[in-house]
Amino acid sequence: MSKHLIEYADASARVRVVYDDIMRTRQVDQVNNFWKCLAAHPDTLERTWFSLKQIMAPGSLDPLTKELIYVAVSVTNNCSYCIGSHIAAARKAGMTDDMFGELQAVIGMANETNRLAVGYRVPLDDAFKE
Amino acid sequence: MSKHLIEYADASARVRVVYDDIMRTRQVDQVNNFWKCLAAHPDTLERTWFSLKQIMAPGSLDPLTKELIYVAVSVTNNCSYCIGSHIAAARKAGMTDDMFGELQAVIGMANETNRLAVGYRVPLDDAFKE
Amino acid sequence: MSKHLIEYADASARVRVVYDDIMRTRQVDQVNNFWKCLAAHPDTLERTWFSLKQIMAPGSLDPLTKELIYVAVSVTNNCSYCIGSHIAAARKAGMTDDMFGELQAVIGMANETNRLAVGYRVPLDDAFKE
Amino acid sequence: MSKHLIEYADASARVRVVYDDIMRTRQVDQVNNFWKCLAAHPDTLERTWFSLKQIMAPGSLDPLTKELIYVAVSVTNNCSYCIGSHIAAARKAGMTDDMFGELQAVIGMANETNRLAVGYRVPLDDAFKE
């Protein structure tokens, strides 16, 4: 499809190790285009995957909550690839239509009040200082 | 403190209705500086408060999750007032130190991969199209 | 105040030409810190001032409208210096308290609906295509 | 066209009330895709429309000025949907080609000087403090 996408069949042994770990971890039989692009620079592919794997694993926050946070950042940054892939991941992790609606409402409101706080140059309350 | 902060004692009846509703809803005896600044434009004060109250109420997403999303947007937008006030709100809603650490890790990672996806001009997978 | 601010007394002839034109154009007897910082790189000082002077001159849009647009961009980018200086310039050009309130309301709303349009991945209506 | 667009014929009574008010207020016989997407979450549809209607009504700032501000925010945030829809709205409100050219020039300049002020870490002049 794109000359920039490195398919499994064409990948080096080093890249395949990452692809295999992605497929095993996510229990899928294909890696997304994101990884096929990063494979052009194996250092970045390895570092990004192993970082993401560590960060998105269940911890104090559950996987769905982490995906919702990921979507919130991606929408605020206007990254259409990440919006598409992480909305899909959030749905897989259990996001319902109602949750999606509430997520977007919170993102929209936060973006509005962020600018109001900045535009009105609101001084930070003592209670919010660290 | 600031000539821009409208205190309860100096507020119009219309503004006091909002201040009273904020204090009753949040069970506090003071409104934050944010509201004291918005009070300069009562339309904005009313609309912002009643919108926020509706959006942040418990729904399909619980209040803690909503506050985490709020912090994620505010950090991405670099709004220091909202970071301070919503970290405080998230802690009040139950955010532990571990959750805070994981929240920041997801925010950081999402900001990184957002730019990698854009910089590598990754084409959207068919599976992520709507 | 800062070692980075180049005062008139210490400025080169080339920098003084720009300072003089700023003071004459704006009918003030001091240049702002912004120009005193840029003076460290005279190419940037000259280019920025003469560009700004051309762009902000009365044209199809009047000076107040241009300052309101400037504030809207600066708030969205969260640039505290430009918010401070252009709110001052807008007030000088005639911005009332009511106009300020409406300006912030539009900025906030635009930031909110920008994210809603992105988050909902709204397809562009044919009527809006060029 | 998209499974996500809720057409009038398929809309609930609650959604139709909003669609009717949009069409009556704007004197058009169709609502834009933006509203057809938000209709998936009626709380968001209602709140967004009635907020927008209040904010964009003629006030101390006229409708054209408000649309120019809207475009400035949308360009700075890089929201292609809102750029398309609000350039159309601005033209309808009287924006000429010259005004469009001046608008873009101010937006570009503001984005440039915002970064120069930040990169040079310019200290705020006392005169600009509140």
Added chain:
Amino acid sequence: MSKHLIEYADASARVRVVYDDIMRTRQVDQVNNFWKCLAAHPDTLERTWFSLKQIMAPGSLDPLTKELIYVAVSVTNNCSYCIGSHIAAARKAGMTDDMFGELQAVIGMANETNRLAVGYRVPLDDAFKE
């Protein structure tokens, strides 16, 4: 292709002067769509071209380094046109595949640590103050 693109054959004498200088400076026989759009507002076309020409000329920083910086800003702002055109310009100036990979890695990392510094509200070390 687009009604907004002003081709050389249809351009005014004033616009042709700029087009000619672009083609001569870059030793190409066509100007990019960017300039063909800006030509709708000749003040903006002239100012933008002569500013860009001055800024991107070899100086203390070489042309390749300047193009890498340009790509870094464009990726962070998510401007697909500028990403496309400045990646092409960087390649022309000598950017190899390895350099591209390292460039993206630095951009990604900087975006991540920017948010971590903001989210953790890290106080500036005295050593970094001016």
Added chain:
Amino acid sequence: MSKHLIEYADASARVRVVYDDIMRTRQVDQVNNFWKCLAAHPDTLERTWFSLKQIMAPGSLDPLTKELIYVAVSVTNNCSYCIGSHIAAARKAGMTDDMFGELQAVIGMANETNRLAVGYRVPLDDAFKE
């Protein structure tokens, strides 16, 4: 200074391993506040440091070029901590005053043309497509 800064004396063995590696790699006898904050979440401290160390090491791009790119991203994101720390790092790596002036000029110009390209909705030239 801040309850959030974890000093070496108070750090766990796991955190000290990272602090030691930072000091050895950079040949300094103190770690910056950034690391002292991240130390609250050792996973993030380790991952961020070892990622940064790998990315910023000399490669196809030299350390100074990497620092200039880092500053460009940090200015565009308006992260004052990272601007301060990476301007210092760039100076240490050889950035002169002239280079700093040219860096800021390129950052400013890129931010301006990014918005012009978006605001004029410039169609991507075929030559820039991948």
